[in-house]
Amino acid sequence: MKDIFTVLGYDIGGTKLGIGLVRSDGRLLGQARIENKDTRPEEILPQMAESGRRLIAAAGLDANGIRAVGISAPCPADIPNGVLTAPTNNPHWRNVPVKQYLAAQFGVEAYFDNDANAGVLAEWFFGAGRGAQNLVYLTMSSGIGGGIIANGRLVQGASYHAGEIGHMVLTPDGPVCSCGLRGCYEAYCGGIAVARRVQRELAGQIEHPIVKFAGGKLADIDLIAIEKAVRAGNSYAAALWDEFCRRNAQAYGMLMNILNPEKIILGTIAWAAGELFMEPVLKYVPHFAWRETYEACEIVPSQLRREIGCYAGAAVAFNQLHEGGEFGF
Numbered sequence: 001m002k003d004i005f006t007v008l009g010y011d012i013g014g015t016k017l018g019i020g021l022v023r024s025d026g027r028l029l030g031q032a033r034i035e036n037k038d039t040r041p042e043e044i045l046p047q048m049a050e051s052g053r054r055l056i057a058a059a060g061l062d063a064n065g066i067r068a069v070g071i072s073a074p075c076p077a078d079i080p081n082g083v084l085t086a087p088t089n090n091p092h093w094r095n096v097p098v099k100q101y102l103a104a105q106f107g108v109e110a111y112f113d114n115d116a117n118a119g120v121l122a123e124w125f126f127g128a129g130r131g132a133q134n135l136v137y138l139t140m141s142s143g144i145g146g147g148i149i150a151n152g153r154l155v156q157g158a159s160y161h162a163g164e165i166g167h168m169v170l171t172p173d174g175p176v177c178s179c180g181l182r183g184c185y186e187a188y189c190g191g192i193a194v195a196r197r198v199q200r201e202l203a204g205q206i207e208h209p210i211v212k213f214a215g216g217k218l219a220d221i222d223l224i225a226i227e228k229a230v231r232a233g234n235s236y237a238a239a240l241w242d243e244f245c246r247r248n249a250q251a252y253g254m255l256m257n258i259l260n261p262e263k264i265i266l267g268t269i270a271w272a273a274g275e276l277f278m279e280p281v282l283k284y285v286p287h288f289a290w291r292e293t294y295e296a297c298e299i300v301p302s303q304l305r306r307e308i309g310c311y312a313g314a315a316v317a318f319n320q321l322h323e324g325g326e327f328g329f
């Protein structure tokens with residue numbers, strides 16, 4: 001570990017924006033949240049800067065006390081230029097140069113990447129991926145995003161689209177995905193895709209346990225309502241869950257044979273559902289991977305869990321400083 005320094009990180013989500021002041025030894029010096037639902041950039045950008053300044057002051061640092069700013073952003077985005085182009089959850093944010101704005105506000109270099117890459121970096125530096133040289137992180141919530149570390153480096157790809165694991169096609173002519181392709185992994189296992197399928201299949205069945213666990217509203221069905229129905233012993237939910245776990249195992253097996261990772265780290269659903277998810281997944285994975293790659297890989301839930309938003313933005317900056325030789329871990 002070289003000299004200790006501090007980075008200010010922003011994790012821009014569709015409904016919430018997380019801010020974390022993180023030291024290079026992994027200590028979280030401060031955190032804040034800003035509501036970001038249906039907002040406009042002209043009101044939120046100044047709040048982001050102000051909130052960051054408050055965290056820096058509260059930690060006892062002076063205005064020059066941070067080494068860099070890091071930003072974790074939703075796709076699609078112009079990664080090298082640090083511009084939010086057209087985030088799907090936020091229609092007012094179009095072509096917003098967040099990186100340039102924050103660099104000017106704090107007078108330091110700002111670094112920008114997509115949220116799944118930021119996620120794998122956060123787990124690598126501060127969570128379940130510490131010490132590994134080859135790992136994959138999957139976001140596993142409403143959609144499926146992926147970040148890859150191979151041979152000790154973040155994989156960006158030729159046009160910054162490496163890690164679009166949710167859009168690997170598992171079956172030609174499968175269900176239509178939000179991206180326009182058919183049979184994507186996300187079309188089978190993304191939270192929104194699964195909920196839509198169940199809403200379609202249970203239309204009119206307001207007495208169904210899944211609908212009841214969703215508060216009686218078909219439109220509110222989500223993976224949590226489905227998980228509760230599985231635990232309650234409903235056979236439709238159990239069959240659906242088994243298929244869901246098998247499709248996830250298929251994707252993990254593909255990743256094992258392509259990348260031969262030491263760890264696959266899973267976001268939300270894996271730690272929220274626990275053994276109910278992990279047990280069938282681990283049963284099915286050997287059907288989709290060679291023994292050599294399966295035995296070398298551990299599939300684990302995220303260690304940072306809900307806290308990942310405090311570290312994700314900062315991790316983007318730490319990675320750039322790491323690649324530049326300024327940060328060892």
Ligand SMILES: [Zn+2]
Nearest residue numbers: 167177179184
């Ligand atoms: Zn897709």
